[in-house]
Amino acid sequence: MIGAVQVPVGVAGPLAVNGQFAQGQFYVPLATTEGALVASVNRGCKAITAAGGAIVRIVGDEMTRAPVFKVRDVTEALRVIEWIRAPSNVDKLRRAVKQTTRHGELLRIDPYVVDDNVFLRCAFDTKDALGMNMVTIATDKLADIITAELDVQLAALSGNLCVDKKPAAMNVIEGRGKNVIAEVNLPRSVTESELKTYPEQIADVHYRKNVIGSIKAGSLGFNAQAANVVAATFIATGQDVAHVVEGSTAITSILEREGQLHASVTMSSLPVGTVGGGTGVKTQQECLSMLGVAGGGNPPGTNAKKLAEIICAAVLAGELSLVAALATRDLAKAHTTLGR
């Protein structure tokens, strides 16, 4: 280690969040050198807050690791699948995990087979930790037991079906980290006053850009700028920044409904923690404190969940603001004047 780089931090907000864990108004720290980004998220926060806040819920929460095992042939693969589906075997593995971690818990193991490879996707509850370290050590233990019990060899402790830091349909479909959804219904008046355009126009741009454009591009991300907000909040709060990859697969949905604007962001894989890793650096801890989520939650796991809810709402703010800016053709102007 030779020193440190400094990344400027701006704040957007207040952002009203009606989550299960995050309730109230929050000021969201964004580490970025783009002034335009802070301004953009801030505008979205104003619109959401003016509409009474975003409803946010976590519909899934698990950290995964998927070791890959070599088998002699596919008949042996079938035997592994059978073994792993027996509840008594999973119980044994669950107890073994308990010896490696105080906080983590094995939830489930799903087998996948290709050629002579068996991937076992192991899902854990990691409470307030991101948990990559925890699940890697736990999976290492599981691999010992499995190779002792079955005629298989461990090829790699991570077989890329986890999926960690690679954009993948697996995570879009099954989720990884927090699977979280934020939504808001903006009255027409709020849309006009805060976003300077109409529900129909924002919905039209959303459909042409986020839907049709992303489809044509063969994209796994159906959003406008989720990665920008994820990157900025992740750096600020000491997350593993490479996980912006997972955040970039967010699915934004914006529709005009009975004159209002319905908008939501579904983030199936948002891996965050409030303990461990970069969350312990002093400046990052201050940012976590601003959100009331520094350290472990009470009960355990609630701080990380609260952080995920806030970030997801902030992503929603960024989506509304950028799509509105495109609808009113203000993007180039913002770049010119705010120096992005």
Next chain:
Amino acid sequence: MIGAVQVPVGVAGPLAVNGQFAQGQFYVPLATTEGALVASVNRGCKAITAAGGAIVRIVGDEMTRAPVFKVRDVTEALRVIEWIRAPSNVDKLRRAVKQTTRHGELLRIDPYVVDDNVFLRCAFDTKDALGMNMVTIATDKLADIITAELDVQLAALSGNLCVDKKPAAMNVIEGRGKNVIAEVNLPRSVTESELKTYPEQIADVHYRKNVIGSIKAGSLGFNAQAANVVAATFIATGQDVAHVVEGSTAITSILEREGQLHASVTMSSLPVGTVGGGTGVKTQQECLSMLGVAGGGNPPGTNAKKLAEIICAAVLAGELSLVAALATRDLAKAHTTLGR
């Protein structure tokens, strides 16, 4: 702006690079709180350097912006395609771009049609700048001309076919930013001494994990940890960190050939710059200086290209090291002892 966060910086190297623009040995700054990551990349650097260095070449270099236009119906779409394919019209647009930027240059416009939407993917040479700002302003100008000449309406200045900060096959196929490839042939002796295992084993883990695992996961990233190295070098050198998304789609290839280990990383979309944005922050500029790429290059564009070559070689180092660690089952151990 309320202050700044500090991200610790470690250094890996020396890393021998035989690029077209980067030639010599480099010390690569990595901004990360994971000590294990620096150690991992460092090990890969040693292996590559012991083998005489990585050969690196840039096979494509362009920054893109793809506005989406509404057309009356598909007959009008055909007319837009025809217009845009006439060389005289592209020349006119090229000259218009010149009025908006001193450094940038319009290279090409490719049309794509879905329903009543025409996407025009505009590709620019942006020299040493990342160029998002530059191409956004230039495209805004182009849109004015196109809407004046044709019976179309601008729906959005970015139609998600750019593709910016969303993982997408479009960028894997056609490239965005630098399209760069690094490769190395490690003698068996170097593989054994530096990576503590055999070419056959590393190649086997690569195939099961990076190839088969990623295929089964429906992934757009066929690598082990490209995003880690991209994130750490991007934060250190003041890049737009959300672009780690593009970096995560790297295609790693590792094969045993005549007793040696052939390894490469193909990064079709690595958007980097050495001027503008976060490159101007003092600590980040120091990191750029360490690599000899601070500010604009001479001739223009060469500094950004050199930076891309170095980062790609560093990603290759990270791939070799992690796949080798998985082959020797050292991943969990590294997490335990190096506190990732």
Next chain:
Amino acid sequence: MIGAVQVPVGVAGPLAVNGQFAQGQFYVPLATTEGALVASVNRGCKAITAAGGAIVRIVGDEMTRAPVFKVRDVTEALRVIEWIRAPSNVDKLRRAVKQTTRHGELLRIDPYVVDDNVFLRCAFDTKDALGMNMVTIATDKLADIITAELDVQLAALSGNLCVDKKPAAMNVIEGRGKNVIAEVNLPRSVTESELKTYPEQIADVHYRKNVIGSIKAGSLGFNAQAANVVAATFIATGQDVAHVVEGSTAITSILEREGQLHASVTMSSLPVGTVGGGTGVKTQQECLSMLGVAGGGNPPGTNAKKLAEIICAAVLAGELSLVAALATRDLAKAHTTLGR
């Protein structure tokens, strides 16, 4: 060859088509054992015809083959790219192609590089033939010249970047075979009388199913049943049935606009022909004759284009009908009564 299987053929129509090549009303032959499919397409045809017909245009038309060459290293890859971009070299290759085919014509060669592989995607105009045979023989000739001129080896005449009979973003983005779009605006009255529901409802089901559902599934197909119509028309008209794969990636778009229903299907890769292959079998030729496209067109290429326009319009009919059936919840009923 031991004999033949018989596949029942039904007819849907009349279907009004306002294409560039297909103009008038058509009866579309569907080879299928599902009575429900014929009834479904027929209902869509009635709606489209009642609305004055579908506007259809071909926005791209080329058949591709992409050989893969091994190169010594990436510096050699750069040399290949340069060579292939020189107009004089492409001219030489174009002339060479002329010696292998009377009808075909080389349009363009696009290079792609990964590791030590250079893929050259060669695009041809194949007139009324599907042209796989033609382009394979032509590409074999090109490969001879390229390996003689450059320090490369042919690894495989098809490198899977063609992309033939595999679902791929490459074809969605760049197109293969006919890139064709059909659209229609259904008045509210027609929607109600023929599809038994309202524009808003059909658009709502489209968005939830074809857009959101397909996104969540990590799908490359954003439609309801394009493959059904492609398979049935392809068997009936003697096409290569494995190409239903390409057809399945159709992008359907259905929106309520000013009280009307706007619906379209964009099929970027619909490979069809009216000469060669299965088009010569007597029963299949009768089906082609029903559509007025048996044999080569005058001028050459117009029959295949006309066939593509009709099939695309028929796919649109199938989409409208099925999405409407889902909106009114008639799918299970149709299965029960029509014995799918």
Next chain:
Amino acid sequence: MIGAVQVPVGVAGPLAVNGQFAQGQFYVPLATTEGALVASVNRGCKAITAAGGAIVRIVGDEMTRAPVFKVRDVTEALRVIEWIRAPSNVDKLRRAVKQTTRHGELLRIDPYVVDDNVFLRCAFDTKDALGMNMVTIATDKLADIITAELDVQLAALSGNLCVDKKPAAMNVIEGRGKNVIAEVNLPRSVTESELKTYPEQIADVHYRKNVIGSIKAGSLGFNAQAANVVAATFIATGQDVAHVVEGSTAITSILEREGQLHASVTMSSLPVGTVGGGTGVKTQQECLSMLGVAGGGNPPGTNAKKLAEIICAAVLAGELSLVAALATRDLAKAHTTLGR
């Protein structure tokens, strides 16, 4: 219905299969007008049979239907997830399914949420039937119960997460229909005598084409010609031909190992049946009889499983033969002489 088209049928084999359900040597009917295809598969059959046959196993078997429900907001979505995860509710649904079908059985329901949409992917055992009809009617029943019990509305009985006849990562990951794997180890001598080349060469072409080429193309199919063999066997045996889409996502793996050639095909979604649909047409039934799988199996389900094993082994034959032909550069020659 106005008549029928005739599709010529050829036969490849004998093909030795060591499956769980298919044991012995089979002559595989292929409905196609491409003589080259029959010759190609036949050559692969000879190689496999000379090596003692292909080992084949079914690692998953279920037919799915995924209705999409609208919910008021994401808090309601959470309630649906909870309800569907209660074993007593699933039991109730399972009993309800029993009233709609004699043979089918509900296995599992997996919930997925995006925006205000809840998709319930319902998995069924459909025995010897393809089962689309069966599961559609059963799901219609389930939807009645769910909308009565919960505050949700059925948006569409199929929400495209099934995924039926669209290429999708969902099916690659989770499987649909038969999830079946065929593998063979070809001795070097067999490779040389039957495939006219060496294990190293076939493995090399496989890697460059099926792996690297497909990755670069953004493909969901990592094979050479699976769709050809699926289409030809599906037409011959009366399957729903549009399901060639699912078959085209096969993952082929070919490696040189200790001098031998290891080859496999993993087909995660091969939907086939031996009763219902087109299997009842006389000529198709004869083809099923050739394979000993006409009608329902004893015990139920075994005929469809046996058919899937045979088709998967035939696909493996096609892969070996085509990749070998590319390695020896015989593809263009085959097109010329066999008139493909």
